[in-house]
Amino acid sequence: MDAINEDLPDEGWRRSPTIYDVARAAGVAPSTVSRAFSRPGRVNAETAERIRQVAADLGYRVNPLARALPTGRTSMIALVISDIGNPFYVEIIRGAQTAAAAAGYIVVLVDAQESDRLEREALERALPTVEGVILASSRTSDSAIRMVAKQRPVVVLNRHVADVPSVVTDTAHGMRLAAEHLAQLGHRSVSYLAGPEASWTDGMRWRSLREATAELGLKVHRMGRSAPTIAGGAQAAEGFEVGSATALVAYNDQVAVGLIRGLQARGIRVPQDVSVLGFDNTFTAELVSPGLTTVAAPLRALGENAVRGLLAILGGARDRTGRPLVLPTRLVVRASTAQRSRKRTSPASGTTNVSGSARNASTSTSEGSR
Amino acid sequence: MDAINEDLPDEGWRRSPTIYDVARAAGVAPSTVSRAFSRPGRVNAETAERIRQVAADLGYRVNPLARALPTGRTSMIALVISDIGNPFYVEIIRGAQTAAAAAGYIVVLVDAQESDRLEREALERALPTVEGVILASSRTSDSAIRMVAKQRPVVVLNRHVADVPSVVTDTAHGMRLAAEHLAQLGHRSVSYLAGPEASWTDGMRWRSLREATAELGLKVHRMGRSAPTIAGGAQAAEGFEVGSATALVAYNDQVAVGLIRGLQARGIRVPQDVSVLGFDNTFTAELVSPGLTTVAAPLRALGENAVRGLLAILGGARDRTGRPLVLPTRLVVRASTAQRSRKRTSPASGTTNVSGSARNASTSTSEGSR
DNA sequence: AACTGGGCGGCAAGCGGTTGCCATGTGTTG
DNA sequence: CAACACATGGCAACCGCTTGCCGCCCAGTT
Numbered sequence: 001m002d003a004i005n006e007d008l009p010d011e012g013w014r015r016s017p018t019i020y021d022v023a024r025a026a027g028v029a030p031s032t033v034s035r036a037f038s039r040p041g042r043v044n045a046e047t048a049e050r051i052r053q054v055a056a057d058l059g060y061r062v063n064p065l066a067r068a069l070p071t072g073r074t075s076m077i078a079l080v081i082s083d084i085g086n087p088f089y090v091e092i093i094r095g096a097q098t099a100a101a102a103a104g105y106i107v108v109l110v111d112a113q114e115s116d117r118l119e120r121e122a123l124e125r126a127l128p129t130v131e132g133v134i135l136a137s138s139r140t141s142d143s144a145i146r147m148v149a150k151q152r153p154v155v156v157l158n159r160h161v162a163d164v165p166s167v168v169t170d171t172a173h174g175m176r177l178a179a180e181h182l183a184q185l186g187h188r189s190v191s192y193l194a195g196p197e198a199s200w201t202d203g204m205r206w207r208s209l210r211e212a213t214a215e216l217g218l219k220v221h222r223m224g225r226s227a228p229t230i231a232g233g234a235q236a237a238e239g240f241e242v243g244s245a246t247a248l249v250a251y252n253d254q255v256a257v258g259l260i261r262g263l264q265a266r267g268i269r270v271p272q273d274v275s276v277l278g279f280d281n282t283f284t285a286e287l288v289s290p291g292l293t294t295v296a297a298p299l300r301a302l303g304e305n306a307v308r309g310l311l312a313i314l315g316g317a318r319d320r321t322g323r324p325l326v327l328p329t330r331l332v333v334r335a336s337t338a339q340r341s342r343k344r345t346s347p348a349s350g351t352t353n354v355s356g357s358a359r360n361a362s363t364s365t366s367e368g369s370r
Numbered sequence: 371m372d373a374i375n376e377d378l379p380d381e382g383w384r385r386s387p388t389i390y391d392v393a394r395a396a397g398v399a400p401s402t403v404s405r406a407f408s409r410p411g412r413v414n415a416e417t418a419e420r421i422r423q424v425a426a427d428l429g430y431r432v433n434p435l436a437r438a439l440p441t442g443r444t445s446m447i448a449l450v451i452s453d454i455g456n457p458f459y460v461e462i463i464r465g466a467q468t469a470a471a472a473a474g475y476i477v478v479l480v481d482a483q484e485s486d487r488l489e490r491e492a493l494e495r496a497l498p499t500v501e502g503v504i505l506a507s508s509r510t511s512d513s514a515i516r517m518v519a520k521q522r523p524v525v526v527l528n529r530h531v532a533d534v535p536s537v538v539t540d541t542a543h544g545m546r547l548a549a550e551h552l553a554q555l556g557h558r559s560v561s562y563l564a565g566p567e568a569s570w571t572d573g574m575r576w577r578s579l580r581e582a583t584a585e586l587g588l589k590v591h592r593m594g595r596s597a598p599t600i601a602g603g604a605q606a607a608e609g610f611e612v613g614s615a616t617a618l619v620a621y622n623d624q625v626a627v628g629l630i631r632g633l634q635a636r637g638i639r640v641p642q643d644v645s646v647l648g649f650d651n652t653f654t655a656e657l658v659s660p661g662l663t664t665v666a667a668p669l670r671a672l673g674e675n676a677v678r679g680l681l682a683i684l685g686g687a688r689d690r691t692g693r694p695l696v697l698p699t700r701l702v703v704r705a706s707t708a709q710r711s712r713k714r715t716s717p718a719s720g721t722t723n724v725s726g727s728a729r730n731a732s733t734s735t736s737e738g739s740r
Numbered sequence: 741a742a743c744t745g746g747g748c749g750g751c752a753a754g755c756g757g758t759t760g761c762c763a764t765g766t767g768t769t770g
Numbered sequence: 771c772a773a774c775a776c777a778t779g780g781c782a783a784c785c786g787c788t789t790g791c792c793g794c795c796c797a798g799t800t
Contacts, residue, residue: 018786029750034787044748064498065444066786068435070755076478076499085460085653093454097481101488106495108446108478111467118471125476128434129446230657257657283455287600287627287657388756399780404758414778436756440785 017058026054037062068129077310078130079303080110080123082137086228087282088252088299092136092157095303103311105131112137120144127151132310135159136303138199138228155310157302159200165313166324167305171201174295174329175208178249178277179216181293181331186340187247187275189219193236193259195228195251202251205279209249221245226255233258237266246274246340253278253285256292260336271338281332291334298327387430396424407432438499447680448500449673450480450493452507456598457652458622458669462506462527465673473681475501482507490514497521502680505529506673508569508598525680527672529570535683536694537675541571544665544699545578548619548647549586551663551701556710557617557645559589563606563629565598565621572621575649579619591615596625603628607636616644616710623648623655626662630706641708651702661704668697 019033026033028051035042036051043051068074079096081089093109100107110126112119119137127133133148136157145161148154156166182190192209195202206222213220224239226232233255240248240263250256256278260270270276270290278285281296305325389403396403398421405412406421413421438444449466451459463479470477480496482489489507497503503518506527515531518524526536552560562579565572576592583590594609596602603625610618610633620626626648630640640646640660648655651666675695 020786030787031751031789032749034789035749038788042748047748061498063786065435065438066755067788068755069439069757069786070788072755074435074499075495084454084463090455093481094483097483101492101495104495106478106480106492106499108476110476111463113464113467122471122476125445125471125474128431129444129476284657287654289659390756400756401758401781402779404756405779408758412778417778433756436785437758438785439756439787440758442785 016063017055017060018063019060022051022055022058022060025058026051038067072131074129074131075105076130077105077107077307078110078123078126078133079107080112080119080133080135080137080140082112082119082139083114084109084111086254087284088254088280089136090283091299092303092306095300095305096134096307097303099304099307099311103307105307105311107307112139114139123148131314134306134310136306138196138201141198153310153313155306155313157306160324163322165309167302167309168204168324168326169201169297169302170326170329171204172208172211174279174297174331175205175249176212176215177329177331178279178295179209179212179218181333181337182247182249182275182277183216183218185247185275185337187218188340189221189245190247190249191221191223191240191245193223193233193248193250193255194225195255197225199228199251205251219245223248226251226258228252228254230254230258230261233260234262234265237262237268240268240274242268242273247277247337248274249277249279251279253280253282253292253294256294256336257284257288260288260290260292271336272341275337275340277337285332286334290336293334293337294332296330296332298329301327386433387425387428388433389430392421392425392428392430395428396421408437442501444499444501445475446500447475447477447677448480448493448496448503449477450482450489450503450505450507450510452482452489452509453484454479454481456624457654458624458650459506460653461669462673462676465670465675466504466677467673469674469677469681473677475677475681477677482509484509493518501684504676504680506676508566508571511568523680523683525676525683527676530694533692535679537672537679538574538694538696539571539667539672540696540699541574542578542581544649544667544701545575545619546582546585547699547701548649548665549579549582549588551703551707552617552619552645552647553586553588555617555645555707557588558710559591559615560617560619561591561593561610561615563593563603563618563620563625564595565625567595569598569621575621589615593618596621596628598622598624600624600628600631603630604632604635607632607638610638610644612638612643617647617707618644619647619649621649623650623652623662623664626664626706627654627658630658630660630662641706642711645707645710647707655702656704660706663704663707664702666700666702668699671697 019030023030023033032043033051036048064075077100096107108126108130110122116139132153134155134157135145142161145156145164149164154164156164158168160166190213192206194206210220223236226236228251233250237259248259250259256276260276263270263274268274278292278294281294285292285294305327389400393400393403402413403421406418434445447470466477478496478500480492486509502523504525504527505515512531515526515534519534524534526534528538530536560583562576564576580590593606596606598621603620607629618629620629626646630646633640638644648662648664651664655662655664675697
């Protein structure tokens with residue numbers, strides 16, 4: 001409480017020991033110390049052990065900056081995302097972070113804050129200090145990606161860019177599960193609420209849904225585009241015409257959540273009047289009521305694999321197939337989807353039970369698949 | 371689509387120009403180039419301009435690593451948080467990031483992933499490369515903080531550690547608003563659902579609530595501790611005895627959200643049977659139903675000011691008062707608080723309207739304050 | 741006994757900037 | 771006109787670590 005600034009740490013932060021200090025103390029040349037740490041085997045085992053001992057005593061730690069200068073190895077990679085506020089990224093970040101940490105790397109997060117300019121600036125600032133980049137921000141244009149790829153190894157997430165390694169979600173399978181689930185519940189006509197036009201993911205999701213529904217004999221139709229946010233979904237809800245479809249598949253969970261709220265605000269009940277499906281299974285999906293049925297993207301694995309892929313490239317991997325790594329999806333059934341109602345405004349009760357049993361059936365379906 | 375790896379960028383990533391290249395091209399010494407960039411005024415205006423021109427033509431960019439080695443100025447600061455999944459941090463991160471970017475700094479996020487060990491490891495890895503650290507992770511012990519502070523300038527968030535600059539939330543005022551709001555709604559007895567014991571914030575919140583309620587003549591009582599998560603809150607709901615209090619103030623929004631769900635699961639209605647208040651106003655607060663009434667912490671400002679403070683210190687500020695910078699709070703009234711019900715299990719309707727009018731009254735109260 | 745080769749340690753030249761100090765040129769002052 | 775201050779540019783020594791190359795020494799070969 002009595003914070004007095006007596007002990008000014010002015011000349012402060014004492015210089016930490018260098019390989020020269022260790023070398024002197026151990027009676028060897030600095031180069032030997034260096035090798036003892038970075039080139040195991042190159043130096044005699046006993047000598048190495050002694051050096052390591054001395055170093056430990058002195059509290060020596062290699063200075064990453066100094067190491068990076070001649071080698072370029074900064075042990076940092078950049079992860080570019082379009083907005084930390086987007087729950088979609090939290091598991092991705094976690095996955096990336098664990099994978100990176102396991103390899104002794106640190107990840108610097110470049111947050112575009114939903115702005116192209118900011119993204120470019122921030123990335124530009126970070127680029128020279130990182131060894132490689134993972135682009136998980138959907139907005140970035142292909143040309144911008146290639147620009148970056150020219151300067152540093154790059155892995156893109158949930159997207160496909162020629163000649164740039166990528167890891168993506170198995171959207172086709174996910175949408176297939178979604179369609180099957182809806183078909184099982186008796187739905188015959190579904191609408192897709194599209195996301196941003198620039199989104200590669202959106203195209204993929206729409207296409208996959210179309211194919212899956214076609215195979216299952218469902219009618220599908222695309223509603224206009226929506227910003228990939230809760231607000232966007234809520235706004236889109238205004239455009240929904242009751243009766244046009246009994247089930248709605250949204251671009252992602254955020255949109256789905258907004259959609260549900262928007263529908264509810266209009267007095268349309270979910271799932272009694274219309275079922276709603278999301279995509280991604282971010283943590284918001286289980287936060288809202290009704291809980292959101294959604295296709296779970298392998299968020300964490302996405303992050304992990306992107307990092308691993310990047311590290312492999314940095315490690316000199318040349319065996320790129322040129323084919324994206326695709327990661328499996330599964331369906332998570334919650335309460336936002338239910339048996340299609342015969343008539344609109346059906347007697348209030350009972351429905352939940354029906355959906356309850358449907359849920360069990362579908363869950364096992366989804367569990368069974370990969 | 372036809373990703374062929376023909377054009378192996380093997381010898382790849384072309385070496386970028388250095389001050390030596392620029393110097394040669396401009397017909398000056400490297401040192402002059404260096405100064406032209408980092409020491410404006412030290413070199414003749416015309417010369418500087420010419421150099422800058424040449425540099426631009428060559429596409430020269432200063433290499434931050436090389437610059438950092440002799441100077442120690444890496445233009446990076448670390449922001450340590452306990453879990454990116456915690457919505458509490460998203461605005462803090464944003465604030466920190468904008469403030470940092472404005473000063474040309476990049477922030478590297480150190481995510482403890484709720485683990486002491488991971489936090490230490492990650493921080494240790496990042497420490498040598500950053501100029502300063504912002505500790506926003508509640509878990510860290512005082513001694514650990516001092517340890518870090520010995521190595522780098524540190525600013526702590528929402529916490530007070532002797533001799534370490536800090537920026538905190540005005541909890542006292544926030545809790546006062548909360549208490550007033552509840553008093554106005556006719557509540558006479560409130561319970562506080564505590565957070566983790568190690569949390570400085572928890573102590574502060576409890577103390578503030580106690581003082582505020584005392585002044586207003588409300589009875590207050592503390593329920594057991596809960597993990598600062600939704601799950602924690604849900605679990606705590608089981609321990610709540612109906613009738614013991616008509617209003618619950620939770621440690622934070624996460625706990626409050628969990629609490630609400632837990633209560634609802636037990637058939638206790640919020641806000642009809644019991645009102646619930648949160649703290650922080652994270653985005654989850656408006657996501658749940660009923661929307662959570664909560665004390666809004668100045669999240670973004672917290673992040674911004676922490677960075678600004680840190681940068682000031684790095685810039686050589688010595689004028690520390692030793693006093694934490696405290697940032698204002700306000701009350702955000704949503705639907706989780708309502709007029710105290712006369713009896714338990716009152717006739718279902720009407721209540722919302724009552725709470726509706728109360729809401730307006732309180733909102734203006736809260737808006738009026740600071 | 742002369743020769744070869746592998747193991748191991750040291751030397752020194754970077755990596756790309758920064759900066760203290762000095763040399764020079766020009767303007768100012770006594 | 772000498773003395774001096776100041777503006778400006780160059781020299782060279784770092785910052786701390788990596789690494790190519792060299793030399794020494796001690797087997798193992800022939």
